[in-house]
Amino acid sequence: MSNNTIVIVAGEASGDILGAGLMRALLKQQPGLNFEGIGGSQMIALGFKSLVPIERLSVMGLVEVLGCLPELLLLRRRLIKRYTQQPPLAMVGIDAPDFNLVLETQLKASNIPTVHYVSPSVWAWREDRVFTVAKACHRVLALLPFELPYYDRHQIPATFVGHPLADVIPGVLTQTQARQDLQLKDQPVLALLPGSRAMEVKQLAPDFLVAAAILQTQNPNLQLVLAVANQQREQQLNALLQGHPHLKVTLVLGQSHLVLAAADAVLVASGTATLEALLFEKPMLVCYRLSPISYRLFKRKLKISFVSLPNLLAGEKIVEELLQDQVQPQLIADHLEVLLFNQVAAEKQRSQFANIHQQLACGADISAAEAVIEVIAEHGEDITRVGKT
Template structure:
């Protein structure tokens, strides 16, 4: 490893997006930097060396992770050993707190500057994790403005950088352009995004398709576009679609932004896709389901009345949320009918989402890169001179 290497460990597709933006911003200031760790295709396109596929960290739920625990623990031990023996310029953990915080803690103890990018949801449950975060890293980079007070209250260094997606969405992509790209006509479009993880599609996909079938039966001209995050999810969705041979649906792989841009309303799993729908300012219904045991454990600790980012950012219910047993075809179809066919309801939601979008647009990639550079400079006493930017 060269002595100008920055390690990044990203946990899933959204982390790959954040990591790529951060890399671009850092490379503008220091073109000779090298990057390695765990990342996805967007990071790798910029020269990132991923030691294992990013999918190995994409595990959802408190129970679901148990089957993968030995593999994850072994991987983390390998990374700790590698970077203690060959200290990098800095280590940045992007999301994946259950994996990254322990890794950051070990590296920080060996005087390696560490940054945690994307605050864990201390505002939703387990606020005591702020102390774990503070022990693990020299700086937290928060995407959401309401996260800072939780760290300030405990004197833990944190910086609000905004959300990188808010700076680039919707870009120049219009609804008409997106419809043309997806070979759609001028009739209304329902975008269906059941999640980027296998478990999300397993938990939500069948009910999403059943609801879509109800809507299209009642409104034959309604166009359905189903977004598959990658080819693995496409294969999974193809299997589910066999139960709906009469359903007219466009299945788009790796085109979530085009799918959202084309939409008049969105049915989406809670998570990054809901944030993207917000940034496209599309009326949406948010759904989520965990295994019963995982949800029971999660609910006991939950401290906020919402789970979706649009509502959390607004501090009130802007979009409808259906969770667990509420995720049923009939209620889904009912809520989507309002969003699609009641202009007043749709317009009100679009206006509220536009206000939130403005709050999040802060030049996040540049702000995050500057914070990383500051941390490296601040921790310079523990890093040899050749390691400094």
């Protein structure tokens, strides 16, 4: 391996976005840098060398992980061996804490600068992981402002960088343009975002579709737009739609931002998509469901009153959350009816979302790159001199 390589290990599609933004900002500082590890299509388009497909790390739920555990452990051992034998300039783990923190710990012990991008949810559950983070990395890059006090309390170096999505959403994309692009009428639009992972779609999409059918029966002019993360989810959702032959719905592959821009309200799985909906200032209903065993295990250690990012960022309940057994089609439909057709309720959410947006728009890609450069410099390297003789 050349001495100008930065290793990045991203855990899923949202990590691919963060990794690509970080790469662009670092390459502006030093065009001669190389990047490898595990990443997705956006990182690969910038010249990233992904040793395995990013999907190998995209596993949710405690029970679900068990089936993939041997493969994940083998992969991690392979990475540890590769990078301890051929040390890179630095290693940046993006999210995927159960995988990345152990990897970072091993590389840090070999005197390789390590950065963890996206704070593990120590504020939500398993706060004891803060000590694991301390052993694993030289710096934590936090996307959310309320995360820093947890690290300050334990004297762990952490930097709030803001969220990259807050810097680019909504951009120039307007609702009118989005509807034109999707060939939608100037009538109410409900966006359905059941998640990007197979298990999320399995757990949520059937109830999302039944709820959508209830709403469309009550409101025949309601347009339904279903955001599809990838071709695998497209096949999964098309199979489910065969059970709803009368449902009028538009499937949109790989363009969730276009779907959100077009919407009047959003039905969304808890996760990064809730932040995207917030940044587009779209009234939303958040749902989530795990397998019963996984949910019981998570609930025992859960320390917070909310699970969705809008509520966590606000520090209070500003969007409704339906979790586990609460995910019922009629209840979903009732909540969405209000968001779609009660302008006072919808405008209240939009105003709260706009305030949060301002807090998060901090030039995250550049801030993250500067933090990585600082960590590398603390270990005696100046990336502006890398590769020069």
